Structure formats: C-alpha cells, structure tokens
Amino acid sequence: MNLETMVLQLGSGMLVTVEIFVLTLIFSLPLGLLVSFGRMSKNKVVMTISKIYISIMRGTPLMLQLLVVYFGPYYLFRIKIGTGYRMVAVIIGFVLNYAAYFAEIYRSGIESMPVGQYEAARVLGYSSGQTFFRIIFPQVVKRILPPVTNEVITLVKDTSLAFALAVAEMFTMAKQVASAQTTVVPLMAAGLFYYVFNLLVAFCMERLEKSMAYYR
Amino acid sequence: MSEQEKTILSISHMKKSFDELEVIRDFSLKVRQGEVVSIIGPSGSGKSTILRCASLLEWMDDGELSYLGEYAAKSEGGKSVYASKAELRRLHRHFGLVFQNFNLFPHYSVLKNITEPVILQGNMDKAEAENKALSLLERLGLKDKADAYPFQLSGGQQQRVSIARALALSPEILFFDEPTSALDPELTGEVLKVIRSLADEKMTMVIVTHEMLFAKELSDRIIFMEKGVVAAEGTPEEVFSTDNVRVREFIGKVSTL
Numbered sequence: 001m002n003l004e005t006m007v008l009q010l011g012s013g014m015l016v017t018v019e020i021f022v023l024t025l026i027f028s029l030p031l032g033l034l035v036s037f038g039r040m041s042k043n044k045v046v047m048t049i050s051k052i053y054i055s056i057m058r059g060t061p062l063m064l065q066l067l068v069v070y071f072g073p074y075y076l077f078r079i080k081i082g083t084g085y086r087m088v089a090v091i092i093g094f095v096l097n098y099a100a101y102f103a104e105i106y107r108s109g110i111e112s113m114p115v116g117q118y119e120a121a122r123v124l125g126y127s128s129g130q131t132f133f134r135i136i137f138p139q140v141v142k143r144i145l146p147p148v149t150n151e152v153i154t155l156v157k158d159t160s161l162a163f164a165l166a167v168a169e170m171f172t173m174a175k176q177v178a179s180a181q182t183t184v185v186p187l188m189a190a191g192l193f194y195y196v197f198n199l200l201v202a203f204c205m206e207r208l209e210k211s212m213a214y215y216r
Numbered sequence: 217m218s219e220q221e222k223t224i225l226s227i228s229h230m231k232k233s234f235d236e237l238e239v240i241r242d243f244s245l246k247v248r249q250g251e252v253v254s255i256i257g258p259s260g261s262g263k264s265t266i267l268r269c270a271s272l273l274e275w276m277d278d279g280e281l282s283y284l285g286e287y288a289a290k291s292e293g294g295k296s297v298y299a300s301k302a303e304l305r306r307l308h309r310h311f312g313l314v315f316q317n318f319n320l321f322p323h324y325s326v327l328k329n330i331t332e333p334v335i336l337q338g339n340m341d342k343a344e345a346e347n348k349a350l351s352l353l354e355r356l357g358l359k360d361k362a363d364a365y366p367f368q369l370s371g372g373q374q375q376r377v378s379i380a381r382a383l384a385l386s387p388e389i390l391f392f393d394e395p396t397s398a399l400d401p402e403l404t405g406e407v408l409k410v411i412r413s414l415a416d417e418k419m420t421m422v423i424v425t426h427e428m429l430f431a432k433e434l435s436d437r438i439i440f441m442e443k444g445v446v447a448a449e450g451t452p453e454e455v456f457s458t459d460n461v462r463v464r465e466f467i468g469k470v471s472t473l
C-alpha cells in the first residue's frame with residue numbers, strides 16, 4: 001500500500017464521518033423539538049412515552065443502541081438485512097439518540113421563557129403557532145446554543161462509534177490502515193482530523209452565537 | 217344612543233377562583249366610550265385578575281363579558297360559557313393591555329415590536345404599519361429609538377414603546393396594569409404624561425394603579441377593590457371623600473408613601 005492509497009482511504013473515511021455528522025444533525029435537531037413537545041404535552045400518555053424514550057436513549061450506551069438498530073430487524077422480525085443497511089442503521093441510531101439529548105435541551109430552553117412573552121403575544125393577537133415560531137423559538141435558540149454546542153462537539157467524537165457496525169468512517173479506516181502498515185501515523189492523522197473538525201465546529205457555533213448577540 | 221354613550225366594555229357578575237381561593241367574588245363594570253376608570257385597592261384584592269379576565273388571559277368561572285355588545289362570555293347555569301375561538305380572536309381587536317413589566321419582545325427592534333402585530337392582523341402592509349409606528353413613536357417622544365432594541369432603553373422608554381405597540385392596533389379600549397410600578401420614581405412621570413395625553417384625546421381606558429393623585433386627577437370614575445369586591449366606587453371626589461374607613465386609610469397610606 002503506497003502513501004497515495006493510504007491517503008485516499010483515510011480521505012474516504014473522513015467523508016463518511018462528515019456524512020454521519022451532517023445527517024445526524026439534520027434529522028435529530030427537528031426530531032428533538034418534536035420529542036420535547038411530547039415531553040411537555042398535557043396528554044399524559046404522550047408525555048410518559050416521550051419521557052421513557054428520553055430516559056432509555058440517555059441511559060444506555062450509544063454503541064448498544066446502534067447494534068439494536070442494526071440487528072433488531074433480523075432478530076425481531078426475521079427481516080433480511082443487506083450490507084447497505086449498515087450506514088442507514090448508523091444514521092437511525094445516531095438520530096434517535098441525539099434527538100433525546102436535544103429534546104431535553106429544547107425543553108429546558110422553552111421552560112425558561114417568561115410567561116409574559118406568551119401573554120403579550122396573545123393580547124397582541126398572535127396565534128399560538130405565530131407565538132411559538134416568531135416570539136418563543138428564536139429566543140430559545142439563543143438560550144440553548146451553549147449546551148447544543150457541547151452536544152455537537154460530542155457528536156463529532158461519537159461518530160467513531162459507527163465502527164461498531166463496520167461502517168468505513170474515519171476511525172475504522174485509520175485502524176485498518178494502521179494495522180496493515182504497522183504504523184501509528186494513520187491513527188495520529190485521525191486524531192488530528194477529529195481535533196480540527198471540532199475546532200471548525202466551535203468556530204461556527206461561536207459565529208452563530210455572535211450573530212445573536214445583538215439583543216439581550 | 218349617542219356616540220358618547222356607547223358601551224365599550226361590559227363585565228357583569230364576574231367570579232373567579234384559583235383552586236380554593238375566591239379572588240373575584242362579584243364584580244361588574246361598564247365602561248363607556250371615552251371614559252377613564254381607575255381601579256385601586258390593596259395588594260391581592262383582585263385588580264390584576266379583573267384585567268386579565270377582561271383581556272382573555274384568564275377565564276372567569278361565572279359572569280358575562282362583552283365588547284361593544286358582542287359577547288365573549290355569557291353566564292349559563294352559574295358558569296361562564298365562552299364564545300368560539302374564532303369569535304374570541306375577533307374580539308381581541310377591541311382591547312389592548314399594557315403590562316407592569318412591559319413584556320416587549322427582546323429580539324425585535326422597537327419598530328418591529330410595534331409593526332409585526334399590526335402586519336399579522338392583516339389590515340396594513342409593512343410600509344403602512346411602519347408609517348403608523350413611526351408617527352406613534354414621534355408622538356411618544358421616541359422617534360430616535362425606532363431601531364434600538366429593548367435592552368438599550370430605560371424602563372420608562374420601554375413602557376412607552378409597549379404603549380405604542382398597544383396603540384398601533386387601534387384598540388377601542390386600553391387596559392393598564394400598574395404601568396409605572398416597575399419604574400424608578402424619576403421615570404414614572406414620562407409614562408404618566410403619555411397616559412394623560414391619551415385621556416385628553418378621549419381614549420377609553422381602565423387603569424390599575426397605586427398612583428393615587430394621578431388616578432384622582434385623570435379618572436372619570438374610581439373603583440376601590442377589597443377582597444374581591446367593590447368596596448367603594450364613584451367620581452374621584454366621591455371616593456376621596458368617602459366615609460369608608462378602609463378606603464380612607466388606604467388612600468392616606470398610599471398617598472404619603
């Protein structure tokens with residue numbers, strides 16, 4: 001294996017990692033909002049189901065959840081699973097897990113909003129949808145940005161857990177190349193990659209925070 | 217019925233409890249166009265609850281509520297039965313409420329705080345709404361604050377913006393719940409001045425306040441609430457010269473603060 005194929009393999013691993021990262025955020029951020037609505041619902045059944053869901057997702061290892069999502073269909077329903085399902089299972093597992101964490105963050109943000117904001121909007125003729133999306137949600141986003149940043153940084157590192165389903169992401173590839181070449185260089189390259197990725201994430205989140213600093 | 221006597225707000229036999237606590241025991245009020253009614257009384261006597269029920273933030277248990285003869289709630293079998301959601305949303309246009317702590321939207325500029333409700337109401341486009349907002353701001357002495365954010369304003373300025381925000385919707389009647397209580401003494405004057413100018417323009421208003429002299433000077437009628445019922449009611453002269461010991465005591469205590 002020459003240097004070029006090594007770099008190519010690591011590069012493809014990087015792309016998969018970024019793909020897991022982006023897809024997880026795209027789906028888990030909105031899903032988390034829905035789950036938080038469920039968690040705050042006046043309907044006892046909906047509230048309890050959401051609460052149990054969140055508690056299981058936060059209370060068990062993500063690696064185990066990935067295995068359940070991957071092997072579950074076969075062991076539970078005898079559905080044949082192809083190798084193409086691996087990546088799908090990874091995304092489903094990550095989305096379900098991160099939605100639970102985001103749900104709790106949304107909930108704390110929404111519950112921290114003063115009731116006066118709702119009342120003012122109501123008296124001014126806003127519908128409840130308008131109140132939420134125009135008045136409440138934008139302010140919640142500002143409030144929850146720091147804990148969301150923490151989760152997103154954890155997600156960058158968590159993507160390496162996709163290794164459990166043999167998805168060829170950065171960490172899997174680095175390990176593979178390292179053992180084939182008996183050198184630690186690929187692993188160090190992987191470490192550097194995660195670090196730079198997180199620097200980038202931190203930079204973007206900081207920009208986002210600044211863009212909302214125009215009000216208090 | 218002449219224009220002068222048109223009844224804007226009518227509350228009859230309002231009752232309201234929170235759990236076991238009877239907060240409003242029996243309260244009735246008619247406010248005619250152009251009238252200024254002040255509600256005074258000790259803390260916990262139910263003044264805010266009256267305004268909150270009138271502005272549909274709180275549901276009455278029993279009693280009737282109507283604006284310009286249109287019912288928001290009727291009493292049936294000892295319980296208030298409210299009109300449909302759509303009907304209530306329509307009635308919302310008749311009144312405005314100014315809160316003690318302003319409740320401006322902090323993420324909106326002053327201008328957007330005022331224009332967005334107007335635009336959402338659907339009678340004006342953005343340019344018209346902005347024109348209206350700017351002329352209101354000018355009238356309230358805040359012309360240069362249109363682009364500021366609420367946190368950049370003093371309490372008195374914030375309260376004036378919240379008054380402008382309510383006025384922009386052209387309500388028939390405006391409710392104030394202790395509009396100066398959250399302000400430093402040196403800032404109350406500018407807000408009272410605005411309310412006074414509204415009274416001069418014959419704006420119909422119901423004001424809950426602890427500013428006795430202000431209430432006396434401005435009001436056509438004063439209502440003294442105590443423990444969920446009207447303890448005294450009348451013109452400022454009548455209420456301020458009442459024989460009712462509790463009322464005299466209260467007025468004396470508050471005025472000398």
Ligand SMILES: Nc1ncnc2c1ncn2[C@@H]1O[C@H](COP(=O)(O)OP(=O)(O)OP(=O)(O)O)[C@@H](O)[C@H]1O
Binds near residue numbers: 234261265
């Ligand atoms: N949402 C609520 N839940 C329970 N009790 C309430 C609620 N709102 C008001 N109360 C109670 O109702 C009573 C009347 O309250 P209200 O706010 O109407 O008094 P107030 O006359 O406006 O007093 P203040 O001068 O202090 O503003 C108080 O005892 C208060 O604790």
Ligand SMILES: [Mg+2]
Binds near residue numbers: 265393394
């Ligand atoms: Mg009050």
